[in-house]
Amino acid sequence: MLIAPLLLLLPGSSPPPPPPQYRTEEARGYVCFRAPGPIVVDGRLDEEGWRAIPWTEPFVDIEGDARPRPRFRTRAKMAWDDDFFYVAADLEEPHVWGTLTRHDSVIFRDNDFEVFLDPDGDHHLYGEFEINALNTGWDLLLVKPYRDGGPAVDSWEIPGLVTAVHVRGTLNDPGDEDEGWSLELAFPWGVLEEIARTPCPPPDGDRWRVNFSRVEWQHQVVDGRYRKVPDTREDNWVWSPQGVVDMHRPGYWGDVVFSAAAPDTVAFEPDPSRPARDFLVRVSEAQRVHRQENGRWAASAEDLGIDPAAFPTFRIEATTDGYAASVEAPEAGGGEPRRWTIRQDSRISPEPVSP
Template identity: 25%
Template sequence: MSTGKLTLLLLCFCLLGNYALGQKKNAAYQYHIKRATSAIKIDGVMDEAAWQRADTAADFFMVLPMDTSRANIKTSVRMTYDDNNLYVLAVCYTPGAGPYMVQSLKRDFDFQKNDNFIFFIDPFDARTDGFSFGANAAGGQWDGSMYEGGKVDLSWDNIWSSSVKNYGDRWVFECAIPFKSIRYKKGTRNWGINFSRNDLVNSEKSSWTPIPRQFPTAALAYTGTLVWDEDPPVASSNISVIPYLLGGLSKDFEKGTPVSWRKDAGGDAKVALTSSLNLDLTVNPDFSQVEVDQQVINLNRYELFFPEKRQFFLENGDLFSNFGYSDIRPFFSRRIGLNAPIRFGTRLTGKINKDWRVGVMDLQTGEATVGASAAQNYGILTFQRRVFSRSNIGILFVNRDATGSTPASGVAGSAYNRNVGVEYNLASSNNIWTGKLLGLKSFSPGVKGHDFVAAGHLQYLSKYWTLYLQDEHVGKNYNAEVGYVPRSGYNKISPLILHNFFPKSGAVLIHGIQLSSTYYFDEAFKRTDNESILSYVITFRNRSSLSFSGLDTYVKLLRPFDPTNTGQGSLATGTEHHWNTADVQFVSKPQNVFTYLFDASWGGYYDKGTRLSLSGQVGYRFQPYVNLTLNTTYIDLHLPLPYGQNSFWLVGPRADVTFTNSLYFTTFVQYNQQVNNVNINTRLQWRYRPASDIFIVYGDNSIPSPFTVKNRQLVVKWTYWWNI
C-alpha cells in the first residue's frame, strides 16, 4: 500500500472514530426477565405458571419486504430462568393452518428456505459476538456462535433442548439453554437480545427491534436489552469430557494392499475457567465424521480455499481465522493436521471482560504420512481489545516449529515460520460504516525484506448506496505457512459502488446497479491483471432474484499456466490475455417445495479462446423429512492447439433424510470429469442424547470409465458428552 493511500485511510478512520462512539441504537427496547416460579417442561405447551408470570415481547417490526412498518404476522416471546437454564418460548401466529415451509428436520437449516424463529444473545452487550439459537416450524434446531457483529458460525455445537408444537393458527417453540453452554460475565445484568421470525408463506421477515432492511436480523448493533431481575446464575462445576471410540476398515485398490483395520480412541475436554473463559483440550482427535468439501471445476491460477469444519477449531474461531482478509489469512487451521495426525492440543478462548477477548492455541502433530516431513508444533496467540462503540484492535502471533526428525534424514528439524500482525476493525454504532487496517510481517530462515503486508478497506452501507474501497500490498517474500495467502508480490485496489431503487408497487421489490473492479499491480506498480464487473440485480417481492452482468478481464501471466488444469502444457510467463464475458443468473422463490437456480455465462478466455459455463441447482423437498438437491456445472473451453476443445462436467446429487430431529442420513455423490473421479460419501448420524452421537460413515473414490474402484473406507464412531 502506498504511503499516500495509507495516510488517507488513516485519516478516514480517525474522522470516523467519533462517529463510531454513538450509543446503542435500540437501547430503549428492554425485556425484563424474571426467575421462574414453577418447573418448566420443554414440550411446546405454555401451561406452566412461570410462563403466565413472564413478560411478553411482541409487536415485531417488519424487516422484509419493507422496514417502515410493524409486522403483519404476529409473534410473541417470553423468557424466564432457573438455577440451571435460560428458557425461551415463542408463539408464532399464522393466518391459516399452513402448510409451513421447511426443508427438513436437519440441524442448522438454511435460514432463507425455512419458516423459523431464531434469537440472538449478546451476554456482554458488546454488539460484536454472542450466540444464536432457534428452530424451524417442524422442530429442526439451529445453533451457532456469533462474530463480527452479526455473522453466525453454524459449526458451533453445544448442549441444549427444544420442542416445537403445531396448532391450527400458530406454532410454538420452547427451549432450555443451560448456562453451562454459553459464556457470560458473572454479575452482568444487561445482555443484548433480539428475536427474529422468517415467514416464507407470507414473504415476511420480522424482528423484535427495528432493523434497516440492508442488515440481517442477526445484526448485534440493533439488539435490545435483556434486563435481569438479579445476577444471572453462575454455573457451578462446568467441566465436560467428550470421549470417542472408533472402528473402521479401508482398502486401497490401486495399490492392491490388503484391507486395513482401524481401531482408535481419543477425546476432548472443556473446562470453564470462568463463566466467560474456556479451556479446550484434545488428545488424538478424529474428524472422520466431518462432511466432505463440495468440489469445483478448478480453472484458477491460485490455490482454492475450503472452510474449516472440525469442531475443535470452531468455538471462538473468529479470533484466529478472521484475522486479515479472505485472501490474506495469516492463520488457516486446515494447515494443521494436513497429512499428519494431531497428537494433542490445547486452546484457551473467551472474554476477560466486556472489552478484552483472548485466544491461545497450541497443537502438536506427528510426522507427515505424505512427504516425509518432521513432526510440527503450532502455537497461536491473539488478543482483541474493543474500542469506541463496536470497533476493536487485534494482535496475532503464529508460530510453526519442526519438533522431530524426518524419516528420510534422521536429522532433527529446525525449520520455522512465524507471523505477527495487528489490525484495527472499524464498526460504527449503527453498522453503516465498517472497515479494517491490517499490518503483517513474516519471519522465515534466511529471508529478509519484502516480507510484510499492509492492507485496508472502508465501506459505507445504507439502504440506497453501498460504497467500498479496499487496498492491499503483499511483499514477494511474505510467507504464511500456517495461513492462506495464495498470492504474493502484488499491490491490489478494489473499488465498488452500488445504488438501489425501491418501487412503491409491482412485482419488483428492489433493483440496483453495481460496478466493481479489482486491479493487481506488481511491487513496482506495473499492472498485471484486472477484472471489472457491471451488474444489474433485481429482487422480486416473492424473494426470487434475477441478475445480469458484464465482465472485462485482463491477465498478464506471472508464471506458466495451463488454462485447462489438466496437464496439457502451459502458456508462457509474460503473455497477455484479454476477454469479455456476459452472465445471467436466476434464483427461484424459496417458498416452493421445488426450487432451482440457474447461471449461464459466455465469453472469451485465455489465448483468444472462448468459454461457456452453465451451472444450476434444483431441489425438491418432501416436508419435513426429505430434501433432495442436484448441483450441476458444465464448462466448455475452445482454445488453440495443443489444448483444443475441452469440456468438463461436475455433477453432485445429494439426499438429506431426517427421520427425526435426532436421526439424520445424508448421501452425497460427486462426479468430477476434470479429475476423472466419482466420490461417494454417506453418513448416518444418531444424536442419542444432546451433543452425543453415533456416526456410520462410508466413502469411496472410483474412476468412472471404465468403472474402477480406487479406494473405500467404512468408519463407525461413538461420542459421548459427559458433564462432570
C-alpha cells in the same frame, strides 16, 4: 432515543453520503425475571412458570416503520432459573408447514424462529439458534458479524439445549386453517458462559444484547403440498428493528435485563450508556461509507461531517488496523462513567475513564 439527531453537521460542511439503510427506531427493552415455577419444555406455554412472565411487544418488520406491519402476530417471553435461560414464542400462522428435518440445516429456508444472543454486548462472539415447526434446529457461533469478516462457526453446538414445538392445528396440511405454533427453548448456562465470558446465571441487573427474528415465506399449494411463491423474498419480522435486512448488526439488538425479583415487579430502565453506544454505531456506519467513497478511514469528526459538540467527549484516532472512535458515557446506578470505544471491525468495549 433516536440515533439520527446525534449526527450533527458542521456549519458549511457538505453532508456525507448517508448509509443506505440504518435503524432510527428506539431499541426494545425487556426485564427477564426468574421463573416463579417449574418450566416443562413441551412447546405449550400454559404452565405456572410462564403465566406471570410478560410478553415482549408484538414483532415489527426488520426495517422498522419503513415497512408495513406484519400480517401475523409474533411475541416472545424470557425467563431463567439456576439451570437454563428460557425463551418462548407464540406465532400466529394460518398454515403451519415445514420441510427441513436434519439438524444444522439452513433453517430459514423454511418459516422459522431465530434467537440471537450477545451476552457482553461487544458485537463479537455471539450465538444464533434457528428452529422450524418440525422442531429442527440450527445452532451457530459468530466470531464477528458477517460484514466484518465473520466467520460463522457452523460446528458450534449447544449440548444440553432442550427444544419443543406445539402446533395449534395440523402440520403440513393445506386442507385446513391453523391457529399457529408455539415453541420453548432452554439454553443451559454452561454453554452460554462460553460467549458471556462471565459466570452464569447472570447477576441481578446484568444486561445482555438479544434479538429475535421470524422468517415468513409466502406460499402456494401445488399438488396438495405447500410451495414457496417463486421469485418472492421472505418477510423478516423481529422484536427490535434493525433498519436493514440484516440481523447481524448486534448494535441494534434489544436490551435484556436479568432480575431476581418476582415477575412484573420491576420496570425496565434504559441503559444510560445506550445513547453514546448508539452514537458510536452510527459513527461506524458513516466510517464505512467514507471508506467506500474515499478508500480510507476518516481520521477526524470533520471528515465525517460530524459536529463534535454532539458528544463533547467524542474523539477519533487512527490505529495500525484502522481507527478507534470513543465517547464517555454514564453507568447504570450512578457508577463511574466509562469510555466506550468502537473499532473498524465494529467491536465495542468500555474502559474506565482515566483521571
